[in-house]
Amino acid sequence: MYNTIVIGAGIAGAVAARQLAEKGGRRVLVLEQRDHIGGNCYDKKDTYGVLIHEYGPHIFHTNDEGVYEYLSRFTDWYLYPQGHQVVANVGGTLIPIPFNLNTLHMVYEEKKAKELEQKLIAAYGEGSRVPIMELKKSDDPDIQQIAQYVYENVFLRYTMKQWGQKPEEISPEVTGRVPVLISRDNRYFQDKYQGVPLDGFAPMFERMLDYENIEVALGVKASERLTITEDGILFDGEPFDGEVIFTGALDELFDCRYGRLPYRSLRFDFEHLEQNDYQQGHSVVNYTVSEDFTRITEFQYLTGQKDCDGTTIVREYPFAYSGAEGEIPYYAILNADNEALYEKYRQLTAGLTGFYLLGRLAEYKYYNMDAMARKALELAERIMEKKG
Numbered sequence: 001m002y003n004t005i006v007i008g009a010g011i012a013g014a015v016a017a018r019q020l021a022e023k024g025g026r027r028v029l030v031l032e033q034r035d036h037i038g039g040n041c042y043d044k045k046d047t048y049g050v051l052i053h054e055y056g057p058h059i060f061h062t063n064d065e066g067v068y069e070y071l072s073r074f075t076d077w078y079l080y081p082q083g084h085q086v087v088a089n090v091g092g093t094l095i096p097i098p099f100n101l102n103t104l105h106m107v108y109e110e111k112k113a114k115e116l117e118q119k120l121i122a123a124y125g126e127g128s129r130v131p132i133m134e135l136k137k138s139d140d141p142d143i144q145q146i147a148q149y150v151y152e153n154v155f156l157r158y159t160m161k162q163w164g165q166k167p168e169e170i171s172p173e174v175t176g177r178v179p180v181l182i183s184r185d186n187r188y189f190q191d192k193y194q195g196v197p198l199d200g201f202a203p204m205f206e207r208m209l210d211y212e213n214i215e216v217a218l219g220v221k222a223s224e225r226l227t228i229t230e231d232g233i234l235f236d237g238e239p240f241d242g243e244v245i246f247t248g249a250l251d252e253l254f255d256c257r258y259g260r261l262p263y264r265s266l267r268f269d270f271e272h273l274e275q276n277d278y279q280q281g282h283s284v285v286n287y288t289v290s291e292d293f294t295r296i297t298e299f300q301y302l303t304g305q306k307d308c309d310g311t312t313i314v315r316e317y318p319f320a321y322s323g324a325e326g327e328i329p330y331y332a333i334l335n336a337d338n339e340a341l342y343e344k345y346r347q348l349t350a351g352l353t354g355f356y357l358l359g360r361l362a363e364y365k366y367y368n369m370d371a372m373a374r375k376a377l378e379l380a381e382r383i384m385e386k387k388g
Ligand code: UDP
Pocket: 088, 097, 154, 155, 156, 158, 159, 162, 163, 174, 175, 176, 177, 178, 286, 288
């Protein structure tokens, strides 16, 4: 009855499902354990009518024209006129993040800042992006001084909160997402397109999955209908020889038989205020040297919603995922041990034909939305090439 089963209706699953149904002509069943589609991109109005991102702030940003074009079939966009801009609250002063030449000029007095600017440009080139862990390796004492400032005031405390570890203890890829910018660019991302779907993420996913060959079953755990053994795949008890695209946590698929894959989770503390504006001046303020939460997001500035009564903000409190009911694994913790454990689980799927792992959870990776959509399109293409 179905040619393809997709587990999970987040961006990975939704894009793959649509592409295989539409371009590949397959009958696709999407099994989603939550009671809504959209994965962690899901947004909805809270009880006060403010559009919120239930699983934390999601900003779409990309340089990938193909992905932008593809998603634009399902949504118009609210693109930020100045890009997404973030500041850090450092002892009450707000400084642009990523740390850039504007930040440098706020932190040092003019003459010193000019000298340092010239040094940075000479060392790394104008417009370059230097990860903090790279900058820290400089043997120039002046650059070391900047690196130390950035390390202490931007990265150390925030990273301790977010990961429970110091910047040097986590994968350099992670802090490398927010490199020091040798430019005057105050935007958080340097991508051409930055924004959110005009009427929200959820409607974009609705339109993507609203297709004649796609059936979505909500509130269904994959294990209720699918049995994956090393020898093969059973669907409703019968051998299934179509494709299965799995976007869930791989350890859980195998009952965590080798132990749990470590993740970081978050508690979101939403607060509605009976005032028009929280007056933090930005959609997102990072707390890099104080507080127990990492950042405060004010949704009306993230979503562009104009008709809010009052305003809703969210504070994010990271913690170690334990697998307890209700906890959500948001971030894979990338390191050699965890990747080796992931690989053991992946090996359990190596002998399965037509079984594909896709997404942050299933691949144990730190993907942005656009990269995820690109991977989903590529996987759909590969599958179609193989089987037509
Ligand atoms: N980071 C930091 N201070 C900041 C912003 C980021 O230390 O003000 C570090 C922190 O380790 C974080 C990582 O850089 O986990 C990546 O940040 P990003 O904003 O990309 O994280 P996400 O939005 O995906 O949670």
